[in-house]
Amino acid sequence: MTTSGWRLTTSYQAIPEERVSVPLLVGRWTLRGMSHVGRVSYLLYEIVRGLGEWRIWIPRTVEQGINVGYGSLFIVLLTASFAGGVVSLQTGYQFTGSIPVYFAAGVIVKSIILEMGPVLTALILAGRIGARYAAELGTMRVTEQIDALESLGRSPVTHLVIPRVVAGTLLLPVLVIFANIMGIAAGWFASKGALDISNADFAFGVRFWVEPFDIWYSMIKSFFFGLAVTVVPCYMGFNTQQGAEGVGRSTTAAVVSSSVLILFLDAVLAKILLS
Amino acid sequence: MIQLRQIRKAFGDNVVLDGVDLTIQSGETAVLLGPSGVGKSVLLKHINGLLRPDAGEVWVDNLLVGQLDKRQLSQLRSRIGYVFQFGALFDSMDVFENVRLGITNEDLFQDMDYCRTRIQACLEHVNLPSDTVVKYPSDLSGGMKKRVGIARAIAGEPDYLLYDEPTSGLDPVNADIIDALVEKLQDELNVTSILVSHDVRGSFRVADRLALLKDGKVVATGTPGELRDSDNQDVREFLERDFGSSTVTER
Numbered sequence: 283m284t285t286s287g288w289r290l291t292t293s294y295q296a297i298p299e300e301r302v303s304v305p306l307l308v309g310r311w312t313l314r315g316m317s318h319v320g321r322v323s324y325l326l327y328e329i330v331r332g333l334g335e336w337r338i339w340i341p342r343t344v345e346q347g348i349n350v351g352y353g354s355l356f357i358v359l360l361t362a363s364f365a366g367g368v369v370s371l372q373t374g375y376q377f378t379g380s381i382p383v384y385f386a387a388g389v390i391v392k393s394i395i396l397e398m399g400p401v402l403t404a405l406i407l408a409g410r411i412g413a414r415y416a417a418e419l420g421t422m423r424v425t426e427q428i429d430a431l432e433s434l435g436r437s438p439v440t441h442l443v444i445p446r447v448v449a450g451t452l453l454l455p456v457l458v459i460f461a462n463i464m465g466i467a468a469g470w471f472a473s474k475g476a477l478d479i480s481n482a483d484f485a486f487g488v489r490f491w492v493e494p495f496d497i498w499y500s501m502i503k504s505f506f507f508g509l510a511v512t513v514v515p516c517y518m519g520f521n522t523q524q525g526a527e528g529v530g531r532s533t534t535a536a537v538v539s540s541s542v543l544i545l546f547l548d549a550v551l552a553k554i555l556l557s
Numbered sequence: 558m559i560q561l562r563q564i565r566k567a568f569g570d571n572v573v574l575d576g577v578d579l580t581i582q583s584g585e586t587a588v589l590l591g592p593s594g595v596g597k598s599v600l601l602k603h604i605n606g607l608l609r610p611d612a613g614e615v616w617v618d619n620l621l622v623g624q625l626d627k628r629q630l631s632q633l634r635s636r637i638g639y640v641f642q643f644g645a646l647f648d649s650m651d652v653f654e655n656v657r658l659g660i661t662n663e664d665l666f667q668d669m670d671y672c673r674t675r676i677q678a679c680l681e682h683v684n685l686p687s688d689t690v691v692k693y694p695s696d697l698s699g700g701m702k703k704r705v706g707i708a709r710a711i712a713g714e715p716d717y718l719l720y721d722e723p724t725s726g727l728d729p730v731n732a733d734i735i736d737a738l739v740e741k742l743q744d745e746l747n748v749t750s751i752l753v754s755h756d757v758r759g760s761f762r763v764a765d766r767l768a769l770l771k772d773g774k775v776v777a778t779g780t781p782g783e784l785r786d787s788d789n790q791d792v793r794e795f796l797e798r799d800f801g802s803s804t805v806t807e808r
Binding site: 422430436 | 602605607627630631632633634635637639641642643645646647648658659661663667709713
């Protein structure tokens with residue numbers, strides 16, 4: 283109920299009605315965004331500072347690594363094989379007529395190494411690992427387990443965040459290597475049908491087009507994507523509030539934010555490294 | 558000794574603590590009484606720096622908690638055992654690992670022989686069988702979780718023990734067991750204990766001194782006898798609601 287710019291609450295206490303304007307919204311979102319950037323930066327600083335306490339985080343990193351690496355391998359390989367096959371089929375559809383067929387092999391392999399392998403793997407891990415991290419840490423926050431760690435004089439960053447970030451950041455490039463191999467193999471197999479390309483032509487096309495830097499580029503991207511799919515969900519989980527609903531909100535925000543950040547980093551790194 | 562001076566804390570517009578003054582002497586068991594939502598747990602979390610006051614000072618053994626850096630705060634926390642209201646046990650770890658995390662000295666934490674001995678001793682202190690170590694928090698009853706929480710809090714041999722509603726959510730029999738345990742630990746470990754509770758009977762049983770919180774302030778302090786005989790209207794209202802006309806059992 284409103285009367286002349288004032289809103290009446292159920293307790294009939296009149297409070298000024300907020301006038302929402304575009305500059306106000308822009309300012310509010312800017313401040314909120316800067317606050318997140320500042321807090322994520324501080325978390326990164328805490329992570330770097332906590333690396334010295336290796337006796338605590340290394341054993342836990344192994345546990346997390348098994349989950350990230352072994353646990354994600356099947357879905358990563360499955361996705362990469364479909365991606366490789368589809369890239370091959372679409373290349374076959376586009377490469378008609380006068381273009382030498384071995385060009386297609388280069389396009390397929392480069393597409394997988396430079397883009398499909400790293401980005402698809404990172405997006406899968408954003409859903410699988412990012413959601414898990416945010417939900418785990420969020421639940422620990424709302425059930426006071428993180429407070430309990432602090433009350434024992436222990437750093438929650440060293441015990442909970444560093445093992446997750448290190449495991450994810452180191453293992454994402456490894457998963458991308460597997461994804462690239464699987465994608466290329468599937469692409470090769472599919473191209474035989476789609477392009478009628480011989481093994482020798484495919485191998486020549488790869489040697490002709492693919493450079494060692496492409497592998498490095500794929501690994502550098504994967505490293506940054508690894509940071510994105512671990513640091514952002516850990517931050518979201520760490521700052522969870524308001525019980526089960528808050529955990530759900532953090533989990534959703536973690537997956538959405540890390541996915542958007544992956545796409546943003548993809549564009550930025552392409553501009554920086556490929557220009 | 559713990560001193561709380563003019564502690565103020567608000568969450569948004571909600572003022573929870575509005576100038577709390579309280580001193581807890583070394584070796585005593587103090588109980589912060591008050592109805593639910595009055596800010597007892599919030600006050601407790603200021604003592605080990607889990608929360609920082611908007612205004613006021615928290616002193617623990619001549620250390621101003623708000624001015625400690627991370628390392629100093631970590632050292633202070635390792636001397637303060639904290640028993641959480643709902644246990645706050647790490648649900649991905651078994652009881653052994655939960656209690657082991659309470660061993661705050663890193664060298665001792667890495668010494669597995671010491672850890673095994675210490676964890677068994679802590680479980681004995683809280684009357685839990687030795688085979689509890691292999692269980693997970695989800696396998697434990699509410700009372701057992703509380704006791705594992707206490708075992709974790711004493712594992713680092715702290716000077717202070719803070720209990721956040723140690724008997725809430727327990728049936729009267731289990732609540733009595735926990736109260737007896739608090740008394741026993743006080744006698745055996747000779748620590749300074751601070752409990753927050755709205756359970757008047759249990760509080761009068763274990764406390765050397767009580768403080769009643771109302772409207773963000775301490776409105777009364779005293780021994781169980783002094784509070785029982787107090788003319789303070791807030792004290793009378795709070796005690797009569799729980800006791801009626803029955804007799805209070807003192808420690």
